[in-house]
Amino acid sequence: MMHNFSYVRLFFLSGLNETMNLRVVLFSVTLLCYCCIVLINIALIVTVILDKNLHEPMYILLCTLCMNGLYGTTGFYPKLLWDLLSAVQVISYSGCLVQAFVIHSFVCSDFSILAVMSYDRYVAICRPLVYHSVMSKKRLLMFLSFSGLPPFCIVATIMILTSRLKLCSRYIDRLYCVNFMILKLACFPADTIVNIIVSNLIITVFLFQGLFIAWSYVYVIRTCVNCSENRAKFMQTCVPHLTSLLFFVVTILFDVFNFRYSSNLSPTIQNVIAIELLIIPPIMNPLVYGFKLTKIRIRILSFITCKIK
Numbered sequence: 001m002m003h004n005f006s007y008v009r010l011f012f013l014s015g016l017n018e019t020m021n022l023r024v025v026l027f028s029v030t031l032l033c034y035c036c037i038v039l040i041n042i043a044l045i046v047t048v049i050l051d052k053n054l055h056e057p058m059y060i061l062l063c064t065l066c067m068n069g070l071y072g073t074t075g076f077y078p079k080l081l082w083d084l085l086s087a088v089q090v091i092s093y094s095g096c097l098v099q100a101f102v103i104h105s106f107v108c109s110d111f112s113i114l115a116v117m118s119y120d121r122y123v124a125i126c127r128p129l130v131y132h133s134v135m136s137k138k139r140l141l142m143f144l145s146f147s148g149l150p151p152f153c154i155v156a157t158i159m160i161l162t163s164r165l166k167l168c169s170r171y172i173d174r175l176y177c178v179n180f181m182i183l184k185l186a187c188f189p190a191d192t193i194v195n196i197i198v199s200n201l202i203i204t205v206f207l208f209q210g211l212f213i214a215w216s217y218v219y220v221i222r223t224c225v226n227c228s229e230n231r232a233k234f235m236q237t238c239v240p241h242l243t244s245l246l247f248f249v250v251t252i253l254f255d256v257f258n259f260r261y262s263s264n265l266s267p268t269i270q271n272v273i274a275i276e277l278l279i280i281p282p283i284m285n286p287l288v289y290g291f292k293l294t295k296i297r298i299r300i301l302s303f304i305t306c307k308i309k
Contacts (some may be wrong), residue, residue, distance in 0.1 A: 001016060003087065004038055006089050006243070009092050009093040009094070010090055010091075010092060010093065010170065011091050011092075011093065011170050011171070011177070012088070012089065012090055012170055012171050012172070012174050013083065013090070013091060013172050013174065013175060013176070013177075013278060014089070014171055014172065014173050014174075015089075015172075015173065015174045015175035015176075015267070015270070015271055015274065016083060016089055016175065016271075017108070018271065020238050023084050023085075025095075026084055027081060027084040027085065028071055028082055030044055030077065030081055030084065030136065031081060033077075033279060034047045034073065034077040035074050035284075036281075036283060037069065037070070037077075037282045037283055038070065038252070040283065040290070041066040041067075041070050041282065041285075041286050041288075042070070043300065044062070044063070044289070044290055044296065044300075045063050045066050045067060045070075045284040045287070047299050047300055048060065048062065048063040048296070051295075053295060053299075054277065054296065054299070056294055057120050057140050058120055058121075058124070058237065059209060059293075059295075059296070060140065060144075061113060061116060061117045061140075061143075062117075062273075062285075062289050062293075064113055064147070064148075065110065065114070065117070065244075065285055066114045066142060066285060066286050068106060068109050068113060069106075069110070069281060069282035069285060069286075070125040070282070071102070071105070071106055072102065072103060072110070072278060072282065073108075073190050073282050074102075074152040075098075075099050075102030075103055075106065076099070076102075076103060076176055076275075076278045077278075079091070079095075079099065080175060081151070081175070081277075084176075090170075093176060095177075096177035096182065097159050097162070097170070097177070097182075098176040099176055099177045099191050100159060100162075100178050100179050101155055101156065101159045101176075103176065103178060103278070104155045104159075104178070104179060105151050105152050105155040105156075107252070107277065108151035108154065108206070109147055109148055109151045109152070109276060110203075110248060110281065111206055111209060111210075111248065112146065112148075112150070112151055112209065113147045114213065114244065114245050114248060114282070115147070115209045115210075115212055116143045116144075116146065116147050116240065118212070118213040118216040119143075119212075119216055119247075120135060120278060121216065121217075121220060121237060121238050121241060122216040122217075122219055122220055122221075123135055123232065124233070124237070125220050125222045125223055125224065125230055125233055126219050127240070131214035136258025137284060154155050154202055154205075157180055157198065158195065158199065158202070159179070159196060161194055161195045161198060162179055162183065164191075164192055164197060165182070165186045165187075165195075166181070166186065166187045166188065167182070167185040167186060167187060168185060168186070168187040169185040171185075173232070174184070174270075174273050175271055175274055175275060176274075177199075178186065179199075180259060182197055209299060213245065213247050217238075217242070220238060221234075221236065224302065236292070236293070237293070238290045240289045240292040240293065241294065242280065243288045243299050244285050244288055244289075245286070247280050247281055247284050247285075248281050251276050251277040251281060252277065254276060254277075255273060255274070255276075256275055257273070258270055258273040259275060259278065285299075
């Protein structure tokens with residue numbers, strides 16, 4: 001007979017059990033990684049905010065992407081650093097739900113922002129004459145709201161549905177809390193049917209966003225084929241976006257693979273796959289755009305040169 005722990009407000013995170021003998025090394029590497037993420041994202045955000053020449057839709061969307069990266073990683077790294085210094089890795093029930101909410105909403109918002117950025121590139125290359133009227137300040141604000149508010153509301157709904165479940169275990173076999181790991185602890189699997197249905201509906205919505213991105217780039221590539229000027233614009237502005245999108249999709253696929261086949265993988269590999277979504281996109285997005293977009297690169301280099309002098 002299973003015990004009902006639905007009123008217990010504490011979970012044990014067992015993802016670090018196999019690697020605690022390396023806690024000092026892991027703490028140092030994790031702290032360095034988090035500092036790098038914070039530094040490079042803030043550098044790009046401040047650059048865009050302070051330079052009026054960068055107050056254009058593409059750069060504002062990039063700034064939003066970096067802000068979202070800081071938001072998502074803040075829900076993970078401070079808790080991981082604390083766990084690496086603790087003898088026992090625990091998290092409160094409410095803290096677990098909050099962490100799951102932050103990480104899931106970060107992922108959903110990231111994909112929505114990338115979808116809006118693909119539309120921005122479509123208008124800029126395929127309809128350049130109406131770009132400023134289509135991507136006006138009012139419409140840009142609407143797109144930013146679209147990339148932020150619906151994901152937050154959707155994930156909040158999922159977490160509310162999850163919070164109603166009766167749980168029969170205190171142990172989460174992961175470095176951090178995510179919704180599907182909490183669902184695995186449910187006393188009665190039948191109670192999770194609503195959660196699964198809602199989750200599948202949400203996945204369908206984001207699949208349509210993926211199709212929209214693909215549709216945008218079909219038209220962009222068709223437009224660029226016969227025009228050298230558009231090809232140059234594609235290489236300058238679309239390649240960074242496609243690179244960020246590729247990193248994001250690959251890390252998501254690896255995370256799904258980890259969830260499906262985790263029993264066949266060693267704990268170390270599971271941990272690496274589990275955290276790559278919170279390492280690769282937040283680091284690569286500002287680096288890829290910072291090096292590729294001329295305006296941002298020149299502005300950052302001029303600032304560094306000025307400080308050195």
